[in-house]
Amino acid sequence: MSDSKDYYEILGVDRDADARTIKRSFLKKARQVHPDVSDDPDAEGKFKELNEAYSVLSDEQKRANYDRYGTADGPMGGGYVDFSDIFGGMGVDDIFSSFFGGAGGGRGGSQQRRAGRDMAISLSISLEEAASGCKKTISFDRLAPCEDCGGSGAAEGAREVECSRCHGTGYVTTYQRSIFGQVQSSSPCPDCQGEGTVIDHPCDMCDGQGRTPTHEKIDIDIPAGIATGRQLRVRGYGEAGFRGASCGDLIVTIQVTEHARFTRSGDDLLCEAHVSIAQAALGCEIEVDGILEGERVQVSVPAGTQFGDVVTQDGYGMPRSGAGSSKVRGRLLVRVLVDVPTKLNAAQREALERFAEASGDDVAHKKSVGDRIRDAIDDMLD
Template identity: 40%
Template sequence: MADQDFYTVLGVARNASNEEIRGAFRRKAMEFHPDRNKNPDAEERFKEINEAYQVLSDTKKRGQYDRFGKAGVNGGAQGAGSPFDGFEGFGGFGDIFDSFFGGASANMGRQPRRGGDLQQQVTLSFEESVFGAHREVDISRLEPCNHCSGAGNEPGTSVDACADCRGSGQVRRSQRSVFGQFTQVAPCHACRGRGSIVNSPCSICRGGGRERRKRRIEVKIPGGVDSGMQVRLNGEGDVGSDGGGSGNLYVSVNVQEHNLFQRDGTDIVFNLPLNIAEAALGVEKTIPTVDGFDEELKLPQGTQPGAEFRIRNKGVPHLHSNRRGDMRVHVDVRIPSSLSGHQRELMEELARSFNGDEPTRPRNGKGRKRSRKKETEEPVQNDQNSDDSADKGLFDRIKEAF
């Protein structure tokens, strides 16, 4: 098979890309490496695979090979470069070899492992989310075993160093191949990487060193939290193993809706209903706040629907800060869907006033004859102030009607 085509050796087409050639080489090398494949011809096949890759992975050599065959590359790539250069995607041949035989695990002994994190949820009222609260949550977590103090052995019994690994938790085995001597490092099976042997496991934790207990944890929730946020309590999760640290407890917050207020970031939004007379004339309103104290807000005449007014520092506190957002009062001018008879008369009178017609008429709906002026009578100058007073009086009557 020494004269076999390099493309055939790797099992790729002649127009294969560099990535395809590299992938094919890795698969073939894994299959025929002498330390993994014990067939008599595995070593020879591995050399051919490496030779083919050394040529086809080099653009210049590949071009010469395609034109002139092996003669164009002076007999291939023998002696050119390291026979393990093709494993660069695995961090070098040493890394991939270690992944086969365990040699990469120079620290395969029992390593400290951090404990698991725990999750819990609390529900807060709107006011509690603004000003903060204290809650108690019940959790079930792994803690050091009380009976054996986390050692894993029954109290009063001995813990001996492992005879196989001599307390290191690792065993090393050397293998010799055509490429030299390789050392395999793996966790000790006798002690499972602990380095010690427990002759009499704890009767409570069965040698694990941990047991599950129920605990009630007090959680301080800061002001300004919102639904979906989490409060982290460091070290309140499961205890670690082999000297590892404890996990954390994460408390998720769910905030109930309020019947008056909505939240927008650090601002609190309050919808203030107004009737059309109040919006037109202006009015002073008492506004409730989340603090529990009312605020007086004066709305000017001609307040438009959708207008907003701010009451400073009556919103939600910024997390980890003394600053607070604002309270935004959103004006909702409500148009009545039905009117009483008196309200309708007033609205019709207001409409005529806006259109410049006579401001009043008898309530029986009958027209009133106008007196003709004498031709010699001087024209009367309109008094704008009197018209304004009439409109204002009409507005007041409408306001009272609503």
């Protein structure tokens, strides 16, 4: 966002204007400059500027940042981040093109079904959030039921009347001459967009559609154990239907980000833990961090464990998704890494040499008494 632009001036509203006033002014100006309805060669640039202003002033957090710092991103140049991580779905330009050129807009657009379409977005969450479940606030743009007319598309006291052009059929018939003779074709009525009725006094806010472009924020619950690719359906938060018809749904596709320590395989989690050669040879108990906050897991490493062996601990993996199963968890798989020391003090070297001798192992070098004395002095100095 550029801090050289006065968004209030672009929208033609006072700095203390409420959300309703901002939206009404935006829609009024958008109808004048949108490329689908304007002959102005600069219409596309003007609409983008208008939409930029509205996208800031219609969002409480962005507007607060803009009022205080002159930029929607806040003082750090990126301090505000939507939780939605929106990828895909209808873009803002698609939404407004649908509004100005679609069913009920009175602009001669193509026929669309009355019910609203489903919309889709993608939401990224951490593996910890997937393990524990969480609530997320998502933000997105959509055609929502008009607040002024309650979605009916009619101004106060208005009513639906039969379309005079198609006489209520919703279709008009045209005739064209061709080499095969006269060809008859039917198409949706451009006046009523195939509805068969028109509103004698349409709502000023939505131009008779019963829906307006809106920036939404909603909270959704993410169940524990959810995996990448799982879709959550939020009923009624897709595109609003035409003149009071049902809304579509919002479909949220979950993306679980990769974790620094854990690798997920279904309901199982794989991590790594380091042990010494003595612990691997003799066996030991170690403690590792679990995926849930504050969780510590006791893991038994059996004697004779080799580098790369995997120790399994049941009940400390990911919760199993599904009704009534969130308390049932998969396995924690701990891959054991045996650390070979790179520097030995005199006592450690002597112990290992005795071990090698008892095992009948040949070692590359046995230190003399003088070497051991020097090592002992080095250890005292360290």
